[in-house]
Amino acid sequence: MSNENGNNPDFNNILSEITKAQGKNQLPPVDKWNPDFCGDMDLVIKRDGTWHYQNSPIGRQRLVKLFSTVLKKEGDNYFLVTPVEKLGIKVEDAPFLVTRMDLEDTEKGPVIVFHDNCDNSFPLSSQHALWVEQDQKTGEPSPYVTVRSNLHALIHRNVFYELVEIAEEQVIDGAKHLGVISAGEFYSLGTI
Structure with missing residues (x-):
């Protein structure tokens, strides 16, 4: 992973830049950062949510969490960005994996x-919308939700x-859908 100057960006440089840029408990403003592209980094986010650097899993969750704060997507490409560097990475499916959910009762009804x-x-919610894509060959559903910006x-x-266990039926445009209600909105999990 060399940049155009022949330098090898490494984790320490990236970590240093991220640390400088981060405020307390706030995500860095990656949408406002537009540094020059420095090359590709040998980093892959697998479909199962694991991060691999140079074909080895990154075992330190703290490091994965830190890098996830500087993810940016442009078109179909993913990058880790700092104010001074932009490194291309590979994402097999989505950069994040939802691992659990809670159902909360609020004044406005149930919220997932x-x-x-x-x-x-x-x-x-409308800001973090859910949708389901189906594999054309197998019919297998792949459900997604927006985490932030255009990252899913x-x-x-x-x-x-x-x-599915808490889902209910609703008719939309003449078709029966199975879906969930959260923050007053219905989200289809698929047609019945």
């Missing part, structure tokens, strides 16, 4: 709160089953 593998928590999470199969 998702939790992902990078310690993000967010309510299923694949919903783990066990969590999807929990959603």
Whole structure:
């Protein structure tokens, strides 16, 4: 992973830049950062939510969480960005994986709160919408939810089953849908 100057960006440089840029408990403003592209980094986020650097899993969850705060997607490409560097990475499916959910009662009715593998928590709402894509060959559903900006999470199969358990039927445009209600909105899990 060399940049155009022949230098090898490494974890320490990236960590240093992230630490400088981060405020307390706030995500860095990656959407405002537009540094020059420095090359590709040998980092892959697998479909199961694990992060691999140079073909080895990153075992330190704290490091994964830190890097996840500087993820940026442009078109179909993913990058880790700092104010001074932009490194291309590979993402097999979605950069995050929803690993659990809670159902909370609020004044406005039930709200589903998702939790992902990078310690993000967010309510299923118009800002964090859910949708399901189906594999054309197998018919297997792949449910997703928006985490932030244009970054999404694949919903783990066990969590999807929990959603199905609390789902209800609704007719939309003449078709019966099975879905869940959160924050007053209906989210289809698929047609029946």
